Amino acid sequence: MTITCFDIGGSAIKGAVAADPAALTNLGRVDTPLDDFAAFIAAIAGMLAVGAADAASAVAISITGVVDPDTGIIKCANIPCIDGRTLGADLSASLRRKVLIANDADCFALAEAVAGAGRGHRIVFGAILGTGVGGGIVIDGRILEGTAGIAGEWGHGPAAATSAGDPPIAIPRFACGCGQVGCVDTIGGARGMERLHLHLHGETLRSTTIVANWLAGDAAAKRTIECLVDLLASPLALTVNIVGAGIVPVGGGLARVPELIARLDTEVRRRILRRTDRPLVVPGTLTVEPGLIGAAILGLSA
Structure with a gap:
């Protein structure tokens, strides 16, 4: 066929x-x-x-x-x-x-579950960290269709923390395009990273520049990434606990920064109920x- x-x-x-x-x-x-x-x-x-x-x-x-x-x-x-x-x-x-x-x-989650990083796992949560934050759930090789078609949307709902980093700094509850405030989508993904950097340092930079500066050892960018990972890790860990995912392949532009996904993986595994030494949050393998x-x-x- x-x-x-x-x-x-x-x-x-x-x-x-x-x-x-x-x-x-x-x-x-x-x-x-x-x-x-x-x-x-x-x-x-x-x-x-x-x-x-x-x-x-x-x-x-x-x-x-x-x-x-x-x-x-x-x-x-x-x-x-x-x-x-x-x-x-x-x-x-x-x-x-x-x-x-x-x-x-x-479809990203399905592709990774069947042919990518999720092969061999019954439950796969595909997380998108692109311009914003999204996701999809695949169970036994089938997409989970939620009521009204909504499932896996960990980026929306007022779930973002109001402080982050060490030492902690206050984070505003930013308005989201979905009509709510404090959504993970507002502080995750590329636009969220830029919003955080502006809030923390009063400096407007593209996400690509922030990432490049972080990898080069810049202190301001390091603080931004620290807060970003802190803000993302808890809602993603909660999602893993609820869904029971065995693996979380990540797609979107930020998935192309393996150092960032490795940091997020460490923090998520520290916060979930299941203890594992194996990577859980990983870059998707189907990059094309x-x-x-x-x-x-x-x-x-x-």
Whole structure:
């Protein structure tokens, strides 16, 4: 069986044909039409034509946003033309194919659980530390779909501590884009790191610069990273305790800083109930197209 899989974000649509998640035939990428649904469908249809997959084959999509499994309605602020639509049904009717859709963090977690760092573990929590904070849960090779499509979202809810570091320093409860205050998303990820650095030192720097300065031994950056890890470790440890994850692969831009993930792993293992000397929080191993791999697994296992 061959399927066509897509990884769709606010900037680009990437496609591939897959008979096996380990062997993707890349179809390239096109810009994501943000405000024109007809153009959005046409972009996907055009890549399908390039792939020349069997007319009866399914389409599997990893996408930014959350799909309610009961209604099929997607909530996606990044792509306004699909927000509020029954996207799977609409695409299926237009493309005349079965269409499967999952959140991109869920697809990352699925890819790592089946083909990456999570192989051999029953329960995998995929943590995203990119621009913001997200996650997905995979149990026995299946994505856990929560009510309204929400599960694994450890980045949201007023869970961030109000002090961090040694010696402790007060941390404000920053407002979050989800409408709450004090979310982990506000102090984790790249934007959270930048917000923390500004709060601690009155200096506006990009996250890449803060990380580079930290690795070079800069004292201010060291303090920022210390507070960041302290603020992230407790909610992530709580998530591990609740979910029972055997491994936590990390994706997103900060996963490309192994020294940072190693620090976070040490702190999380110090705070969970289960005692282990083995790494728990680890960089994801599928650094090339995990979204497409996750979508391929989703489609091929349906």
